[in-house]
Amino acid sequence: MRNTQVGGQAVIEGVMMRGVKGTATAVRKPDGRIQVEFEKRLPITKKNKILSVPIIRGFVSLIDSLMIGLKSLNFSASFYEEDDEPSKFEKWFNERFKEKGDNIILGFTLFISILLSVALFFLLPTALTSLFKKAGLGVLWLNLIEAVIRIIIFLSYIYFIGRMDDINRVYEYHGAEHKTIFCYENEEELTVENVKKYPRLHPRCGTNFLFLVMIVSIVIFSFTGWASLWQRLVWRIVLLPLVSGVTFEIIKWMGKSQSKLAGIFAAPGLKLQLLTTREPDDSQIEVAIEALKSAEGIKETIGSLLDKGSKDLNNAGVESYLLDSQLLLGKVIGKEKIYLITHREEEIDRYHCEEYFELIEMRKKKMPIKYILEKCEFMGIDFFIKPGVLIPRPDTEILVEKVLECIEEDNQLSLCDVCCGSGAIGVSLAYYRNNIKVHCIDVSELAGEVTQRNIEKFDLYPRAKFIKSDLLEEALINKESYDIIVSNPPYIREAVMDTLMEDVKNYEPHIALNGGIDGLDFYRKITMQSVNLLKKGGILAYEIGHDQREEVIKILKENGFSNIRSFTDLAGNSRVVMGEVP
Template sequence: MNKKCNVGGQAVIEGVMMRGEKGIATAVRTSNGNIEVSIDNNTPLNKKNKLFSLPIIRGFISLLDSLIVGIKNLNYSASFFEDGNEEPDAVDKFLNKIFKDKTDDVLIGFTLFISLCFSILLFFIAPTFIAQGFKRIGANNITLNIVEGLLRVGIFLAYILFISKMNEINRLFQYHGAEHKTIFCYENGEELNVENVKKYSRLHPRCGTNFIFLVMVISILFFSFISWNSFLYRICFRIILLPLVAGITYEIIRWLGKNDNKLTEIIAYPGLKLQELTTKEPEDDQIEVAITALKNAEGIKPKKKTIGELLSFSNKILKENNIESYVLDSQLLLGKILERDRLYLITNREEYVDLYKEEQFKKLVEKRKNKMPTKYILGESEFMGINFFVKEGVLIPRPDTEILVEKVLEITDKEKLKNICDLCCGSGAIGLSLAYLREYLVVTCVDIEDIPEEVTKENIKRLNLDSRAKFIHSNLFDNIIKENLKYEIIVSNPPYIRSDVIPTLMDDVKNYEPNIALDGGEDGLYFYKQIINESKKVLLKQGYLLFEIGYDQGNEVQDLMISAGYSEVRVLKDLAGLDRIVIGKNMAI
């Protein structure tokens, strides 16, 4: 059975207002990503006087209260997106001088008055004025009432459709959807979290949209009994009887919220369909805002979870999404948030985690659930025992590539070569590992993309290699040749996957790692051919050219190097016994 409650809400600018047992809570997502909450514990108008709580009367009083609270909270949410450095204009100074600390209340009252006037003009006066024209052609009262009602509904629908085209209003409608889904989840007694809330409908029978639509319907029925003596007569009656119509509608909305049967479904159906216009499916971070508002409005104190509980939560999510390394990934992600190693997490499973850190951890879990590589999420990857900064836009260094680094170290140690070019460097892992592990090596890292440049320069800085490593932005050797630079060793891990194979790669790779660092053309050999043909222009005599290759490319790359005049060309295998490196020596004069 559903857990019925009296929680209500409203979307505001980048946020949600909720009214609950403990007061009115407005949660707003600010421009820096934080959620700011304002709580108002003032007694609602319909509880300040027994008369205001009587049926029918309480409906109109609640409507007034909702309008006042709504405008107040819209102003609150808007305040986060105002320019705090902007000087008050002449009008602001004038109002502050006259009303002083009551200026906000006066502005709210004025805004409420203008809003009511606009609503009366658009939805009361305009339809009646237009329908009045039909009276001149002999239409009877029944026809006039039908025309007036259709015009009112039509104007309302046109208004909703018009404002929904605005980006800001579309965002507001998303928060409206988040408000409804969150209330539904709470009414059904489920734990308030994003995954649970997402399951529920964004269409709710106790919505303000339903209220407005039912006001129109009841008005049509109610005013069918009022004659069309004159335009002014009819408008005055509408305004005078508006509290009664609002009160009756309020009681119907309450009844719809407390009952679930065929009759309530029929009555609520048009308003629910209308909500398809006034609500949109929210994003996860918008749902988080709505949950925060509801919890504060209801006085729900979040319970801290332990390290063990958070790891279990993450393990379950990642395992369900076919992440094979779910246990390790969970530990690494939580370790990043808590700034602790895996051993600490394993031996301190009963330690409680701050709620803010819990939310940050859940965001990382969501990224991994969507198959983002863990090392991108962590922002670092270990290679040759060194922690490298990585981000989307550079290839994540692989353990298999360490064989290539070890081979270069073997050559430099034996032949005392020191000037090295790391071509297609990505994060700079190959070249900077060499410079980090051997103090006599000088390395130039080369790449054509901006992100590799950013990442490589950051790694140079982190590893304190400024004096022996640099980055050159270049399309392969173009700028190297222009600067007439020469090297004793060129090492490269170029893109070597065939174009038709890339769509078959794991989601972690094809959806996140840069395609430009993977795609080696139709045969996977495009970059090997380019590099081999141009390498003689920058490689010194007796210098070495070394490549990482795909497991099935050894013979082809070896033949390319031999054809280009390289000697002592050989293919080396990795620890798994697969072809991994091709090495050759430049004997040209």
């Protein structure tokens, strides 16, 4: 069994863990993602020899734990605060104290918390017990009555706040914290399934500490006699550091010992945890695991990241979840798929992990994987793409291949790619034919940015260049002439736009998809303009929808084109129509 002193605390929708590397607070944000805040810090008892002396270290650790707990609670609460306008006092306070403000608020909150705890669990029981002194009871009996009252108040407090929905959630995270620590101590891999096997009651719990404080105080306070009420109150406050210090040493011994006596001491506190913990769900266990790993400096491996990522994508209904998780991790760490498969045990730093899971979240929302990767293979070369331009499809390669067949290797031709989007068609043609000049035309500035980047990527300037234009208007103004005009225009019927797949409908630009009521608007406009731009014998080549062959051929004929032919894809669907100027 692993020897560890990992401890933790449940916070709002999260868990704080303290480990050998520091303190980590993991919180499940409202959008479902896990946010981890890590602070590298030594326990305060390690900073000074006097502070590490038994008994003293207990009280010092208690104050230190309270401060860390409040900071963690404040961090977790920040994700669920209302976006209200700050009050005049808040504005004045922030302007007056600036970065010191958080420390001042933390110190004040700690002071108030200790004050209320002392009042509720020490001063109130002492005051109530004073009522029994008139019955002539001895000091021992009075101390026992005080302890019983204190325990009743303590149990009532825990029970009633646990009936609140928000606190019940905290109790569930408390259970997740204990189960995760148990799994870690038993040297099992920190997975949800492994953690679920372990109990939610742990002997080193803060609940045990609070309960033992009640018991230890009975013994220590019994030596103070039973003088006036104010004397007793002062004694209880003065002796509080001693009580907490002794209790700390007992808890420390219980955590290490396997003896029956330790079991007897731990039993009441373990039973008490039935009130302060609940069985967590898988998502809460995931948060506790992230907190513990960060606190102990346990890094994720390629294998664990792939497993988590593919599970998340599968649960979100992404069919290609295995491949996508590999592609996304490969993007983050700059490695190919084969490397990921053969290096599953390689550790990945926390920052790359966070970046990876951000990409996983994007894919879970059905953003196309190629947009996330900013890369798309087309005609055997990798194009840069980004949201706002159409993703090049394999079907479009048929159009490029048919145009390439019309161009000899040493031909010096001029070519125009209309509605170029990412520039995939025009850039591919310039890439595979070294002597042609290509104008890539689109009305979108974003398309221009992406196309220009691809032109530069393949070192095609000045043979290839982008021109911003509404279809061929700029070419007509400049009296350009071309040997070939090629286009994959928007051709989806307006009525069926809402029936497109979710990733296409929600992410790809509608301006590059919507072809009007019958899907033929752009074929009509481009064909009419091309007549005045194509040289004699020039070629106009289109990609078409699978059911648009007859309509597009008719449009070409009506505008005087001849030698019109069409080509199908591998599935036998019409995909390309080409015609020539007589």
